[in-house]
Amino acid sequence: MFGGLGGTEFLVIILIAIFLWGPDKLPKALANLRRFISKARNMASNAAADLSREIGTDIRPEDLNPKTFVRKHILTEEDQEMLTNPLKSTMRDLQDGTKPLQQGLTDATRDVETTRRSVNRGSITRGTNGSAVPAAEDAAAPAERTRGRAADFDDVT
Template identity: 90%
Template structure:
């Protein structure tokens, strides 16, 4: 109601008003303030109504932008088409020019995805075919030995050296 004023701020304002106008003139000053606020609100609503009548009933904040106002009320459809047609043709040219690039990127993405899937399938197949110990793909017993020594217990520094 009081726009972020707390109780103490409101009390201070009342005390200042009493000191400035005194207890006998304060009711009249508050009545004058109330009339002023009422007139200001009426002026604002009248201005909005006048603006609504002049511009139209469907006022939007973006319509009050000068560029939008000029575009909406001064330019004809032919003028707008004349201004936007070069931009539209440029956009079409850009879209047509980027189609091969887009298709190439899509093809490259598909190729990478296919390669990734085949590598994953190959790693899964090699890891489960029983070659070497511990499912490794190397088959070298010297490389598999540390894994065998640490099986079932935590690895220590001595196992690595």
Template identity: 45%
Template sequence: MLDNLNWWEIGALLLLALLIFGDRLPNVISDGLRMVRNLRAMARNATGDLSRELGTDIQLEDLHPKAFIRKHLLSEEDEQAIRKPLQGVYDSLRSDVTGVHEDLKEVADRIDPRAAARKAATTDTAPAPAPAPAPRPSYDDAT
């Protein structure tokens, strides 16, 4: 959940929480954790009740309609029969998208001079000096 936050951002959030809640911060944290525990317990009880009522072992992931139908209503042969007509369309679409992706990469490499320099540097055995960047035209030059 906090994978994209660095330590400075987490520290800033904690400082902000301390400023907002002050002395009540430990109570707010414990109330939040209690709410999360209660929600997990409710979900566990609901899946247990569903498993008991339906007579099968149901996991929380099985409650998605596609997964439920696939697991409880379709056999493997039925599932393969449904997928077979669409598999060819999927394969051709995937190859088309891959081709377009490759074409776009080629166009981007042709447009970007740094990419061409990197490509040339990786193909040569001796490291080539980096080309000097071209001066950028100013607004006055364009007019």
């Protein structure tokens, strides 16, 4: 609802504020809080404008991260290219090296899909215990499958 606060948390904060300041002083306390937040925002924007004016470029709050600041204001574009080119060439080499693996996986996936389609067409049916069994074998030995399962349940008690 309000920056990560849910309805119940917001309601609890309002109730605590009413108990602390009382219903008659709460509007004045909220007005003071609003003024404080407004002044803090103005101070922050003025500080960013002063910093921008001193440095000579436009500064945004996300630019104040030291890594971003160095990258933007100290390194030239040539320096940035020099730093990123080895990474780009390594990435290209890695992509070229994995192309045969990717092609092999694509072929294997295609083979699995072909097999799955042929299985779903009826050459193999589901057995009585849920396993895939050829249709002729499914009808031939139902007693053998149930005998194995019954033996498993004898030791339960």
